[in-house]
Amino acid sequence: MISGVSISRVWAIAVKEVRHLRRDRLTGGMIAGIPVVMTILFGYAINNDVRGLSAGVVDEANTSASRQLIAATRASQVVDRLSAADSPWELEQLLANNEISIGIHIPADFERRLALGQRPLAQLLVDDSDPIILGAARGLVNLSVAGFQPTESLTTFELLPMFNPERRSAVFIVPGLCGVILTLTMVLFTSIAIVKERERGNLELLITTPVTSLELMVGKIAPYIVIGYIQVTLILLLGVWLFDLPLRGSMVELYLAVGFFVPSVLTLGLIISTIATTQFQAFQLTFVTFLPQLLLSGFMFPFEGMPKAVQYFAEIFPLTHFLRIVRGIVIRDAHLAALTDELWPLLLFFVTGMIFATLRFSKRLD
Amino acid sequence: MTGNLAISATNLTRKFGNILAVDHLNLEIPEACIFGFLGPNGCGKSTTIRMLCGLLTATEGEATVLGIDVARHPEVLKRRIGYMTQRFSLYDDLTALENLRFMGDIYRLDRQTRDDRIALLLERFELEALSNQLAGTMSGGQRQRLALMAVTLHEPDLLFLDEPTSAVDPESRRQFWEFLFDMVDTGTTILVTTHFMDEAERCHGLAILDKGALAASGSPRQMKESLPITVIEIESGHSRAVRDLLLLNSKVVDVAQIGTLLHALVDPGEAEPIRHLQRLLRQSGIKTEMKVVVPNLEDVFVMATHGLMPA
Ligand SMILES: Nc1ncnc2c1ncn2[C@@H]1O[C@H](COP(=O)(O)OP(=O)(O)O)[C@@H](O)[C@H]1O
Ligand SMILES: [Mg+2]
Numbered sequence: 001m002i003s004g005v006s007i008s009r010v011w012a013i014a015v016k017e018v019r020h021l022r023r024d025r026l027t028g029g030m031i032a033g034i035p036v037v038m039t040i041l042f043g044y045a046i047n048n049d050v051r052g053l054s055a056g057v058v059d060e061a062n063t064s065a066s067r068q069l070i071a072a073t074r075a076s077q078v079v080d081r082l083s084a085a086d087s088p089w090e091l092e093q094l095l096a097n098n099e100i101s102i103g104i105h106i107p108a109d110f111e112r113r114l115a116l117g118q119r120p121l122a123q124l125l126v127d128d129s130d131p132i133i134l135g136a137a138r139g140l141v142n143l144s145v146a147g148f149q150p151t152e153s154l155t156t157f158e159l160l161p162m163f164n165p166e167r168r169s170a171v172f173i174v175p176g177l178c179g180v181i182l183t184l185t186m187v188l189f190t191s192i193a194i195v196k197e198r199e200r201g202n203l204e205l206l207i208t209t210p211v212t213s214l215e216l217m218v219g220k221i222a223p224y225i226v227i228g229y230i231q232v233t234l235i236l237l238l239g240v241w242l243f244d245l246p247l248r249g250s251m252v253e254l255y256l257a258v259g260f261f262v263p264s265v266l267t268l269g270l271i272i273s274t275i276a277t278t279q280f281q282a283f284q285l286t287f288v289t290f291l292p293q294l295l296l297s298g299f300m301f302p303f304e305g306m307p308k309a310v311q312y313f314a315e316i317f318p319l320t321h322f323l324r325i326v327r328g329i330v331i332r333d334a335h336l337a338a339l340t341d342e343l344w345p346l347l348l349f350f351v352t353g354m355i356f357a358t359l360r361f362s363k364r365l366d
Numbered sequence: 367m368t369g370n371l372a373i374s375a376t377n378l379t380r381k382f383g384n385i386l387a388v389d390h391l392n393l394e395i396p397e398a399c400i401f402g403f404l405g406p407n408g409c410g411k412s413t414t415i416r417m418l419c420g421l422l423t424a425t426e427g428e429a430t431v432l433g434i435d436v437a438r439h440p441e442v443l444k445r446r447i448g449y450m451t452q453r454f455s456l457y458d459d460l461t462a463l464e465n466l467r468f469m470g471d472i473y474r475l476d477r478q479t480r481d482d483r484i485a486l487l488l489e490r491f492e493l494e495a496l497s498n499q500l501a502g503t504m505s506g507g508q509r510q511r512l513a514l515m516a517v518t519l520h521e522p523d524l525l526f527l528d529e530p531t532s533a534v535d536p537e538s539r540r541q542f543w544e545f546l547f548d549m550v551d552t553g554t555t556i557l558v559t560t561h562f563m564d565e566a567e568r569c570h571g572l573a574i575l576d577k578g579a580l581a582a583s584g585s586p587r588q589m590k591e592s593l594p595i596t597v598i599e600i601e602s603g604h605s606r607a608v609r610d611l612l613l614l615n616s617k618v619v620d621v622a623q624i625g626t627l628l629h630a631l632v633d634p635g636e637a638e639p640i641r642h643l644q645r646l647l648r649q650s651g652i653k654t655e656m657k658v659v660v661p662n663l664e665d666v667f668v669m670a671t672h673g674l675m676p677a
Contacts, residue, residue: 205455205517208419209472210445363440365421 061110132302170243190269228262249329267353377427402569448517458502506533
């Protein structure tokens with residue numbers, strides 16, 4: 001027997017709970033907002049069918065048949081921006097610097113290969129630091145050309161994964177994970193930073209002192225920059241020890257990039273902290289900002305597969321840019337100098353966020 | 367007391383939606399004194415202090431604190447004041463010493479000055495033994511002393527103390543007030559809120575607030591002496607019944623229970639107040655002892671909250 005369960009008491013608690021929700025406008029809004037926004041956003045945005053990759057082409061044969069092959073590749077819509085390169089070596093450079101995702105190399109003996117039909121006609125150099133791109137490239141290998149019938153064992157293109165030929169998933173995942181984990185923990189730490197002081201009553205004392213808003217903001221995030229570095233180091237060490245993660249690029253450059261990334265995610269937390277009024281709201285906002293970053297940054301789903309509008313939107317996220325940097329440096333041995341396009345958005349995010357949070361934070365109670 | 371004003375406010379008003387928390391308050395508080403705000407909970411004491419510190423914007427009216435226009439230069443003011451909030455606002459998860467050092471650094475004391483002052487205050491407040499204890503695990507009285515230390519480290523010219531002694535035993539309260547008087551001797555002005563009469567009695571100046579408005583002000587003595595009422599102290603075994611009977615009469619303004627005694631506030635126009643009261647009780651047959659007494663602050667408070675104090 002369930003002794004002492006009073007329906008009226010259960011009812012009283014349930015009614016009280018609903019009242020809490022109604023008073024908390026932010027939470028109330030999220031009840032409808034989260035499912036609607038997330039469903040629409042992710043339903044439209046997430047698409048494993050990648051199109052429109054950029055490619056570099058080296059056509060050493062330069063015959064009508066080779067040009068046909070290139071046209072057929074483009075017709076597949078997997079690649080749409082084609083740029084000419086001079087040598088396979090240049091293709092590798094372009095791949096490393098993330099300027100192209102796929103390199104098409106048509107060798108000088110293309111016509112002979114076509115006539116003999118014993119070897120693949122050409123090569124696809126693929127940036128496999130993103131497994132989705134590898135998957136998309138695989139869709140191209142059996143492209144049919146006039147006079148050549150690709151089979152299971154003899155494909156049109158020979159697939160050359162450039163960076164992770166053994167296709168170990170840790171190599172793909174771990175560098176990106178750095179960014180994802182940092183995005184979660186850094187925002188979580190700082191989003192409650194000011195809210196907590198407000199909830200506990202510390203803030204009333206603090207704002208009566210001559211401390212300035214900017215001093216408070218910078219002081220709040222400073223320790224977490226160090227913590228961010230500790231976390232990155234831990235993740236990379238685990239990656240190397242447990243998963244044989246190859247650290248190809250310069251660690252100095254990676255750590256420099258972390259110095260751009262961590263402050264930018266920390267300011268996201270600060271912004272949340274000046275918006276939320278309770279720690280619970282801060283957690284919710286952290287979650288609401290984390291999920292789109294996780295799904296739209298290119299970590300879980302292909303960036304190139306998303307509609308253009310969503311891609312532009314996702315460019316706002318620090319994680320989007322850091323993923324490109326960390327994958328570039330760790331997997332493709334890219335140089336930070338070639339990745340400056342990913343650095344300034346982080347800086348911009350940090351500065352804008354800092355200004356916003358500082359202006360939003362008022363040393364008043366009204 | 368010098369002629370300078372530490373605080374002057376005219377028509378200071380604050381609304382929260384429809385609630386009129388502070389209602390056209392006029393204040394003139396001289397330097398180097400202890401000034402008390404006396405009033406029941408919700409009468410607007412904290413709200414007034416917050417406006418005077420520049421934490422809340424006044425809906426109407428203005429305030430000059432230490433010669434600084436609060437609305438215009440709150441940050442200049444903040445360097446020169448200390449505010450001990452009603453709720454403990456230091457960090458529970460820091461030790462006493464860590465809290466104090468933090469506050470010292472926020473006010474940019476150099477390390478030597480900071481540590482010297484902390485050592486001095488810890489000794490004065492008898493908290494040396496607890497300097498490494500977490501603030502959250504301290505008793506009410508210990509926290510209160512710690513909080514006061516924290517807001518006096520930078521030697522403010524003006525100190526706001528919002529119900530500093532509400533969670534404190536009588537002995538600690540006495541000690542606390544002694545320290546306040548020491549500070550006033552060095553020229554500090556102190557504005558303290560309270561609902562304890564004995565504390566209000568110690569203030570140099572007093573403002574009684576009622577529903578956000580100033581109900582009376584002056585020195586405690588002044589207010590007691592100028593009270594336009596006759597106070598009769600009544601001793602009786604049936605306080606409740608006596609009170610009910612007396613309150614029926616229009617010449618009796620109020621009857622307040624003070625300990626086992628009753629204080630009847632009688633219209634000063636009544637020439638023979640004791641005889642008048644006894645006449646009222648004659649029928650009931652209740653035996654009472656009555657005498658005219660000098661009004662105390664409680665009587666002042668009752669009068670003020672009835673709106674019966676001369677402006
Ligand atoms: N932030 C606020 N929002 C709405 N009402 C408030 C707020 N702060 C105070 N009040 C109201 O203003 C009145 C005065 O409050 P307060 O100044 O805290 O009184 P006291 O300190 O004398 O107890 C009360 O009625 C209180 O409910
Ligand atoms: Mg109060």
